[in-house]
């Protein structure tokens with residue numbers, strides 16, 4: 357080992373940094389040197405230095421002192437909850453990021469030759485690997501990168517705001533803070549933070565370790581062929597069937613399944629064409645679903661001729677929000693077969709309907725009698741975007757009406773008039789009693805679920821490491837969700853040199 361490294365080690369010890377930080381701040385990128393450094397740091401620490409317990413590590417604020425406790429608690433958490441995969445997110449105080457920058461400025465100026473091609477890692481990075489190593493060695497727990505179960509390790513530092521407000525006036529979010537610190541020049545750091553940083557009066561403490569189980573979202577569309585099949589109520593309903601099948605396939609209870617439909621269809625009409633979009637939210641899922649789980653769901657659901665589910669795919673929470681947004685603004689296309697009382701007027705009725713404004717027109721609907729108990733009374737104005745009529749072959753008293761309407765329009769009421777509560781209406785326009793024989797929903801406009809690419813090539817570990825990214829709200833590793841097959845890290849975690857700052 358070079359003499360310079362010994363000098364730096366001694367210097368860092370005198371600055372009251374912990375042995376983990378000393379190793380990290382040395383930024384050795386050669387394994388053989390790393391070992392010698394480890395040995396020297398340990399022995400020097402034992403023989404020459406009495407660290408003052410009362411003053412925490414100037415760099416990491418003592419977060420490394422929780423290493424064993426964290427591993428123990430995570431191991432318990434994993435056993436207790438019977439988790440077979442998880443991923444870690446470490447949240448550290450901003451002050452630690454700031455102090456690390458201060459040390460970086462200090463070391464680069466004092467030992468420019470040594471540091472000219474070295475990168476000092478943030479304290480949470482080695483901590484992450486040390487925890488994983490400890491779990492593997494002590495508890496034989498392997499680490500899986502891709503999981504819907506996240507374990508958040510949250511540190512707290514009571515002087516955090518006091519320190520970070522020297523540079524940043526308000527909480528700008530972890531990601532922005534880190535970026536800002538990276539871009540801040542050494543003169544500013546010297547002026548406002550101090551190089552090397554002050555001795556902290558209190559350490560950072562481990563606030564808690566949280567288990568966060570992410571939700572999964574499944575998008576799709578359904579067609580309904582059986583008029584007596586309900587969307588939401590009773591045994592014979594889409595909701596009931598979805599819950600039965602998905603709770604079986606995903607191993608969760610039906611109360612963990614929430615379903616959002618883009619609009620509702622009651623008894624009495626079919627859903628045809630491209631079908632009605634829906635999104636199912638799965639909560640409390642302990643395992644990442646198997647690759648073929650959606651195929652199994654589709655197979656189990658489609659064992660009937662009453663309805664058909666299609667286009668099942670995993671979607672993001674934003675897609676669900678998007679669907680809810682679009683759901684209230686998109687249009688619907690319906691087709692009605694109606695019987696008119698005065699068959700001799702059929703030809704004229706078709707003519708009258710086809711003369712209606714092709715650019716669309718507005719109707720006023722008083723709360724329909726059918727829903728008068730459920731909805732607040734009022735008059736709603738809705739747009740009929742398109743209406744057309746034609747004859748039905750061999751049935752001289754039947755009329756085929758197609759409608760494109762704004763979401764929320766009561767279309768049946770537009771046809772029969774609802775005792776004059778909807779105006780104008782088809783009954784008044786043709787001047788003849790009209791009754792509905794069948795009603796089909798042909799399409800709902802939004803493109804949902806969005807198309808996803810099926811590139812699921814397996815990634816090598818190296819590629820995977822590059823996928824590791826910062827969680828928006830935390831300093832720590834988190835992993836992008838849509839990276840395909842499960843990557844399991846089974847080997848011993850070596851060190852942090854694979855990471856580039």
Ligand SMILES: [Zn+2]
Nearest residue numbers: 374377413416
């Ligand atoms: Zn430290």
